Amino acid sequence: MSLGSPTKYWWDEPLDPYEKTWVWAAGVFCVLITIAMPFWHYTGDQNPSQEYYKISPEKFDAATERFITAYKVGEEQGIPVVVPPPKSDIFIRAHQFGWEPILKLKVGQSYKLHLGSMDMNHGFSLQPINMNFQVVPGWDNILNITPTTTGVFHIVCNEYCGLGHHTMIGKLYVE
Amino acid sequence: MASDNFRVCPTTGLKVDFSAQTLIKLNAFTAIVFLLVGGLLGLAIVLTRWQAVHLLTAELFYRALTLHGIAMLVAWIVFFEMALLYFTSAILLNCRLAVPWLGWLQYILMLVGGAIVTVMVLTGNADVMFTSYVPLKAHHLYYLGIVLFAVGAILGCVTFFATLGIAKTEKTYQGSVPLVTYGAIVAAIIAILTLAHGAIFFIPTWLWALGVIPMMDPETYRLLFWGFGHSTQQINVAAMIACWYAIGTLTVGAQPASEKFSRSAFALYAIFICIASEHHLLVDPGISAAHKEWNTGYFMHLAVLASMMHAFSVPAQIEIALRKKGYTKGMFEWLKKAPWGDPAFSSMVFSVTGFGFMGGITGILYGTEQLNIIRHNTIAVPGHFHATVVVGTTMAFMGITYYVLPLIFQRQVAFPTVAKLQPYVYGVGMWIFCIAMMFVGGFGVPRRHWDITAAESLFKGELSFGPTVDLGFAVVAIGGVLAFVGGAMFVLNAVATVAMGKKVNQ
Amino acid sequence: MSNLKEEHRPHGTAMLVWFFFASLIVYYLLSWKFLTGIWKVG
Incomplete structure (x- = not known):
C-alpha cells in the first residue's frame, strides 16, 4: 500500500512484462522526439531564430528609421509603408502600442527580418499564417524569412505589454 | 513524547500529531478560500474572452487575469501542498511534527505575502500579469509579497525534511518511507x-522596483x-x-x-x-x-x-x-x-486522463523547438496548462480533500450527493474548456488579450479570426461556466463540512 | 508484480496505455504537418 512502508526487499521484485515493454517503447519515443529537434534544425525549413544581438532600443530605433527613409513608398493610417529589395535587412519596431513600418514583401524572396522593442516585451504574431516570435527590449531577434503565400497579414501583439496591449496591431503585405 | 500531543486515528490507527493536524487544516482551508477567489475571477475572465458577452473592461480584465494566476497557481496550489507535506511526513510516518513554530512561521509568511500581493493587484498597483516580465513594473510591495510567500514555502519544506529526520531517528516507521x-x-x-x-x-x-539597483x-x-x-x-x-x-x-x-x-x-x-x-x-x-x-x-x-x-x-x-x-x-x-460514485476516485480518473491525454501530449508538442513557432503565446498554451494544473493537479487535490475532511478535520462530508456529482461537473467542464482553448489556439488567437477583434486599433475591422474561433470561444465559455459550477460545488461543500459537518466518531 | 496470477495482471491498462501512445504519435506527427504550412523561416 502506497501510504505505508513497502516490503523489505522491494527493489528485488522483478517487473511485469507489460511494464518492461511499456518503458522500452516510451524510452525509445523520448529519444526520438529529442533527436527530432536537431534533425529539423539541420534539414527543416521552419526554425526559430539562429541569430541575435544585444542592441540598445535607441540604436534599433535609429536603424529602423534609416531603413524606413531608404525604402518608404507611402503611408497608411499614418504608418510608413516600405518596399524593401529582396535579400535585404528589414526591420520591424515594436512599441507600446504599435508596429512600424508596414512592409510590402515579395512572395518567394528571402529577407533578413530584425525584430526589436522600444520598451516592453512584445509578441510578434503574424496572422493568419500563425507564426509567433518573441520581441525583447535590448535584443535584436533576427529571422531569415521567405514568404510562401501572398495576401494581407496582420501582426498581433501576443505578449502582454500594458493596458493598451489589445490595440497593438500591425500590418504586412505579400505580393 | 507526551500522549496529549496526539490522537490515534480510529480508521487508520495512525498517530495524528496535533500541531501537524492544525497546520494541515489551516493550510488546506486557506487554499480552498483562494480557490474560491481564483474561481470567481476565472469566471469573469472566461466571460470576457467570449466576445459576445465581453464582461469586464480592459483594465479590469488584465487585473483579474493577473490575480487569477496568482490566486490559483501560487496560493491555492502551494497552500495545499504545504498541507500535503505535513500530512505525508508527520501523519503517514506516525511521527511528531518537527519544530511546530517553523510550521506556523511558514503559514504566517505565506498568508501575509499572499495578502500583500492580492491587495497590490486589486488596487491596480501591479497590472503586470503573473509573469511580471521587466520592464513592466509593479509596486515594490508586490515583489516583497512574493518573496515572503516563497520564503514561507521554503520553511514548510524545511519543516518537512526535519520531520523526516525525526521519524528516521525515532524509528517511527520500518524500512523505506511509503x-x-x-x-x-x-x-x-x-x-x-x-x-x-x-x-x-x-x-x-x-x-529594482525600490530604485536601489538598475533593471536586469x-x-x-x-x-x-x-x-x-x-x-x-x-x-x-x-x-x-x-x-x-x-x-x-x-x-x-x-x-x-x-x-x-x-x-x-x-x-x-x-x-x-x-x-x-x-x-x-x-x-x-x-x-x-x-x-x-x-x-x-x-x-x-x-x-x-x-x-x-x-x-x-x-x-x-x-x-x-x-x-x-x-x-x-x-x-x-x-x-x-x-467505485465511480466515490468523488476521490472519479476526480483521480479525470485527473490522470486529463493530465495525460490533454496536458501531456500538448506539453510535448508545444515544447518542441520548432513546433513552438505555431503555438507560442497563443491561447493553446493556457489550454495546455489548464489541462495539467487544473484538470491534473487541482482535481487530484480536490479528490484527496474528500479523504482529508473525515481523516483530519474529522467531519463527514456535509452533502454526499453533491460530492458524488462534483468531479463530473468540474471534470467535464474543464475538459471542454481545455480542448476548446487548444483548438482555438491553433488558429493563432493570442492569450492574455482583451479584444481579438482589434476594435480599438488602427486597423479596426480588418482583423478577424473567423466564425470558427467565435464558436470555439462560446464552447470555451460553456466549459468554463460548467467548471465554475463544479468548483463552487467543491468549495461550498468543503466549507459547509468544516463549519457544520457531522463529527466523525473518535 | 511478476508473481501475479495471470487473471490479476493489468491487461486492461496495457491496452489503455497503447491507446494513449497511439494518440500521442498521431498528434505529434500532425503538428509537424501543420508546421510545414507556414513560411520558410530560420
Whole structure:
C-alpha cells in the first residue's frame, strides 16, 4: 500500500512484462522526439531564430528609421509603408502600442527580418499564417524569412505589454 | 513524547500529531478560500474572452487575469501542498511534527505575502500579469509579497525534511518511507531548488522596483523567471502523482504494481525535471538553438519518460486491486465495477486522463523547438496548462480533500450527493474548456488579450479570426461556466463540512 | 508484480496505455504537418 512502508526487499521484485515493454517503447519515443529537434534544425525549413544581438532600443530605433527613409513608398493610417529589395535587412519596431513600418514583401524572396522593442516585451504574431516570435527590449531577434503565400497579414501583439496591449496591431503585405 | 500531543486515528490507527493536524487544516482551508477567489475571477475572465458577452473592461480584465494566476497557481496550489507535506511526513510516518513554530512561521509568511500581493493587484498597483516580465513594473510591495510567500514555502519544506529526520531517528516507521511520502520528498526537493531560483531574480527585481539597483536584462529575467516558473509546476506534478497513488490506496486498497518502477519514475523527476524551463523561450533571442534543444529536451526527455511510467503504474495498481477483488472478466470488467460514485476516485480518473491525454501530449508538442513557432503565446498554451494544473493537479487535490475532511478535520462530508456529482461537473467542464482553448489556439488567437477583434486599433475591422474561433470561444465559455459550477460545488461543500459537518466518531 | 496470477495482471491498462501512445504519435506527427504550412523561416 502506497501510504505505508513497502516490503523489505522491494527493489528485488522483478517487473511485469507489460511494464518492461511499456518503458522500452516510451524510452525509445523520448529519444526520438529529442533527436527530432536537431534533425529539423539541420534539414527543416521552419526554425526559430539562429541569430541575435544585444542592441540598445535607441540604436534599433535609429536603424529602423534609416531603413524606413531608404525604402518608404507611402503611408497608411499614418504608418510608413516600405518596399524593401529582396535579400535585404528589414526591420520591424515594436512599441507600446504599435508596429512600424508596414512592409510590402515579395512572395518567394528571402529577407533578413530584425525584430526589436522600444520598451516592453512584445509578441510578434503574424496572422493568419500563425507564426509567433518573441520581441525583447535590448535584443535584436533576427529571422531569415521567405514568404510562401501572398495576401494581407496582420501582426498581433501576443505578449502582454500594458493596458493598451489589445490595440497593438500591425500590418504586412505579400505580393 | 507526551500522549496529549496526539490522537490515534480510529480508521487508520495512525498517530495524528496535533500541531501537524492544525497546520494541515489551516493550510488546506486557506487554499480552498483562494480557490474560491481564483474561481470567481476565472469566471469573469472566461466571460470576457467570449466576445459576445465581453464582461469586464480592459483594465479590469488584465487585473483579474493577473490575480487569477496568482490566486490559483501560487496560493491555492502551494497552500495545499504545504498541507500535503505535513500530512505525508508527520501523519503517514506516525511521527511528531518537527519544530511546530517553523510550521506556523511558514503559514504566517505565506498568508501575509499572499495578502500583500492580492491587495497590490486589486488596487491596480501591479497590472503586470503573473509573469511580471521587466520592464513592466509593479509596486515594490508586490515583489516583497512574493518573496515572503516563497520564503514561507521554503520553511514548510524545511519543516518537512526535519520531520523526516525525526521519524528516521525515532524509528517511527520500518524500512523505506511509503511511496506517497517518497513522492512528496521529490516534490519538496524540486520546491527548494526552484524557490531558490525564484529568490535569485525576485529579490533583485524587488530592489529594482525600490530604485536601489538598475533593471536586469529583460531576457535574463525571462530565463530566470522560467527557471522558477516552469520548475515550480514540476512540484505540482510530483505532488499530484503522490495524490494519485494515495487515492488508489484509499479508494480501492491498491498497492503499487511495482515499488521499484514507481520510485524510479519519481527519481527521474528529481534529477531531470529541473533542467527544463526554456520551453517558454523557444522563439526568443539570446539563447542558442543547441541550448534550447538540450534544455527543453530534459536531456533526452527523461522527465517525460517518468510521466509515461506513472501513466502505466497508476491505472495498473487500480486494475490489479480490483481484479484481486474478483472483477477478472474480460479486459475491462474492473473498470465497470470501479467505485465511480466515490468523488476521490472519479476526480483521480479525470485527473490522470486529463493530465495525460490533454496536458501531456500538448506539453510535448508545444515544447518542441520548432513546433513552438505555431503555438507560442497563443491561447493553446493556457489550454495546455489548464489541462495539467487544473484538470491534473487541482482535481487530484480536490479528490484527496474528500479523504482529508473525515481523516483530519474529522467531519463527514456535509452533502454526499453533491460530492458524488462534483468531479463530473468540474471534470467535464474543464475538459471542454481545455480542448476548446487548444483548438482555438491553433488558429493563432493570442492569450492574455482583451479584444481579438482589434476594435480599438488602427486597423479596426480588418482583423478577424473567423466564425470558427467565435464558436470555439462560446464552447470555451460553456466549459468554463460548467467548471465554475463544479468548483463552487467543491468549495461550498468543503466549507459547509468544516463549519457544520457531522463529527466523525473518535 | 511478476508473481501475479495471470487473471490479476493489468491487461486492461496495457491496452489503455497503447491507446494513449497511439494518440500521442498521431498528434505529434500532425503538428509537424501543420508546421510545414507556414513560411520558410530560420
